[in-house]
Amino acid sequence: xxxxxxxxxxxxxxxxxxxxxxxxxxxxxxxxxxxxxxxxxxxxxxxxxxxxxxxxxxxxxxxxxxxxxxxxxxxxxxxxxxxxxxxxxxxxxxxxxxxxxxxxxxxxxxxxxxxxxxxxxxxxxxxxxxxxxxxxxxxxxxxxxxxxxxxxxxxxxxxxxxxxxxxxxxxxxxxxxxxxxxxxxxxxxxxxxxxxxxxxxxxxxxxxxxxxxxxxxxxxxxxxxxxxxxxxxxxxxxxxxxxxxxxxxxxxxxxxxxxxxxxxxxxxxxxxxxxxxxxxxxxxxxxxxxxxxxxxxxxxxxxxxxxxxxxxxxxxxxxxxxxxxxxxxxxxxxxxxxxxxxxx
Numbered sequence: 001x002x003x004x005x006x007x008x009x010x011x012x013x014x015x016x017x018x019x020x021x022x023x024x025x026x027x028x029x030x031x032x033x034x035x036x037x038x039x040x041x042x043x044x045x046x047x048x049x050x051x052x053x054x055x056x057x058x059x060x061x062x063x064x065x066x067x068x069x070x071x072x073x074x075x076x077x078x079x080x081x082x083x084x085x086x087x088x089x090x091x092x093x094x095x096x097x098x099x100x101x102x103x104x105x106x107x108x109x110x111x112x113x114x115x116x117x118x119x120x121x122x123x124x125x126x127x128x129x130x131x132x133x134x135x136x137x138x139x140x141x142x143x144x145x146x147x148x149x150x151x152x153x154x155x156x157x158x159x160x161x162x163x164x165x166x167x168x169x170x171x172x173x174x175x176x177x178x179x180x181x182x183x184x185x186x187x188x189x190x191x192x193x194x195x196x197x198x199x200x201x202x203x204x205x206x207x208x209x210x211x212x213x214x215x216x217x218x219x220x221x222x223x224x225x226x227x228x229x230x231x232x233x234x235x236x237x238x239x240x241x242x243x244x245x246x247x248x249x250x251x252x253x254x255x256x257x258x259x260x261x262x263x264x265x266x267x268x269x270x271x272x273x274x275x276x277x278x279x280x281x282x283x284x285x286x287x288x289x290x291x292x293x294x295x296x297x298x299x300x301x302x303x304x305x306x307x308x309x310x311x312x313x314x315x316x317x318x319x320x321x322x323x324x325x326x327x328x329x330x331x332x333x334x335x336x337x338x339x340x341x342x343x344x
Contacts (some may be wrong), residue, residue: 001279002072004058004242004252004253005247005256005262005266005269006215006252006254006255006256007051007054007055007164007251007252007267008265008266008269008270008272008299009251009254009256009262009265009268009269010047010051010247010248010251010269011048011051011269011270011273012265012269012272012274012275013044013046013047013075013247013269013313014045014047014048014051014272015044015272015273015275015276015279016044016272016275017040017041017042017043017044017047017273017331018041018042018044018045018131019041019279019283019307019310020038020041021038021039021040021042021044022041022279022280022283023038023283023303024036024037024038024039024041025038026283026284026303027287027300027303030287030292030299031296038124040226040230042240043226043240043243043244045134045260046187046190046240046241046243046244046258047243047247048134048242048276049134049137049138049187049191049194049244050190050191050193050194050244050245050248051189051194051248052138052141052191052194052199053141053190053191053192053193053194053195053196053197053198054195054197054198054201054248055196056141056142056145056194056195057145057156057159057194057195057199058198058201060145060149060155062149062151062152062153062155062337064220064255066146066149066150067145069142069145069146069148069149070142071329071330072137072330073142073146074329075325075326075329075330076273076326077138077139077273077320078279078316078330079109079322079325079326080273080274080277080317080322080325081129081132081135081277082113083321084129084277085109085112085113085127085128085129085132085279086202087103087129088129088281089104089109089128091281092104092128096247097141097288098284098285098288100122102120102128102130103120104128108127108128109128111127112127112128112129112132115127115132115135115136115139115140116136116179117133117136117178117179119178121234123209124267125178125181125182126343129277130280131276131277131280132277134322136182137185137187137191140183140188141159141163141188141191144159144163144220145159145326147162148162156195156198156199156290157304160192160195160196163188163189163191163192164189164192166183166184166188167184167186167188169190170182170184170185170186170228186237187237189237189241190241190244193244193245194245194248197245197248197249197252200254204331204333207252210252210253210254210255211255212253212254212255213249214250214251214253215250215252215253215254215255217251218246218247218250218253219246219247219250219251221246222242222243222246222247222250223243225239225243225246226239226240226242226243229242267315268311268315268316270318271311271314271317271318272314273318273322274309274313274314274315274317274318274322275310275314278308278310278313278314278317279291279307282306282309282310282313283303283306283307283310285304285306286303286306287299287303311330
C-alpha cells in the first residue's frame with residue numbers, strides 16, 4: 001500500500017508531543033514546579049493508538065497470511081525495543097541511581113522482552129523500558145488483528161468487535177488481576193476508532209482527495225475542542241480520543257508538496273519510533289546529573305540542546321539500525337538449488 005506521507009509527519013508530531021510532555025514533567029519534578037506546562041503532549045500516545053488502528057487496517061493484506069503479518073510487525077518494533085531494553089538493564093546493573101523504579105530480575109527481563117506488563121514498586125504497570133507500556137497495547141492489538149485475518153477482508157470488523165467486547169467486559173468486571181485490568185482498559189477503544197477511520201477513508205473519495213484548507217480547519221477544531229473539554233470538564237479518555245481522531249483525520253486530508261523540507265519531515269516521521277523510545281533517558285540524564293546543582297533556566301537550555309541531539313540520534317538509529325534490521329528480518333530465504341547428477 002502507498003505510504004501516506006502526511007501520516008508519517010503526524011507520527012513525528014505525536015512523538016515530539018510526548019517528548020515535550022516529559023521535558024516539562026522532568027523540570028516540574030526536579031524543581032517542584034506547580035504544573036507541567038506541556039501536559040497536553042501526553043495525548044501524543046492517543047494519536048499513536050488511533051494511527052495504529054488506521055495503519056494496520058489500511059496496510060494489512062489478509063491474502064499474505066498471518067505469518068507475513070507477524071514477521072512485519074516483529075521486524076518493525078522488536079529489534080529496537082529489545083536493544084534499548086538491554087541498555088536499560090545494563091544501566092540498572094551498573095548505575096541504578098540513574099533510574100527511578102526499575103528493578104531487574106530474570107522475571108522482569110523475560111516479561112519485558114515478551115511485551116508483558118507488570119506492576120513496579122511505584123505502582124505503575126510497565127515493562128523495564130517504561131514507555132514500552134504503549135507497545136504492550138500495540139502488540140496485544142496486533143495479536144487480535146492477526147487472529148482475525150482468518151476472516152479475510154472482514155478482519156477489521158471482527159478485530160473491532162473483539163476489542164469492544166474486551167472493553168465491555170471491563171465495564172462488567174472492572175476488578176481483577178493486573179493483566180486483566182491492563183488488557184481490558186477502555187483506552188483500547190482508540191484502536192477501534194483508527195480502524196473505523198480507515199473504513200471511512202476507503203468509503204469516501206472526497207476524504208481521499210484531500211484538502212489543505214479542510215485539514216487546517218479540522219486540526220484547529222481538534223485543538224480547540226480538546227482545550228474546551230479539558231478546561232471545563234478536566235482531562236478524560238473522551239477528550240484525548242476525540243483530539244486524536246480529529247488530528248488523524250486532518251492529517252489524512254493534508255496534501256504535502258514535494259520538496260526538501262517536506263522530505264525531512266517525513267524522515268523525522270520515519271524516525272519517530274526511535275525518538276519516542278529513547279527520549280525519556282536522554283532527557284533524564286542531565287536532570288539527574290545537573291538538576292540539583294544548576295538553575296532552572298540553565299538546565300532548561302541544556303535540555304533544549306539535548307532534545308535536538310535526541311532527534312539526531314533517532315535519525316541515526318533509523319538509518320543504521322532500524323532499517324537494516326527490518327530488511328534482514330523481512331528477507332526472503334533463497335530457494336535451495338537442486339543439482340542433477342549427470343547421466344552416463
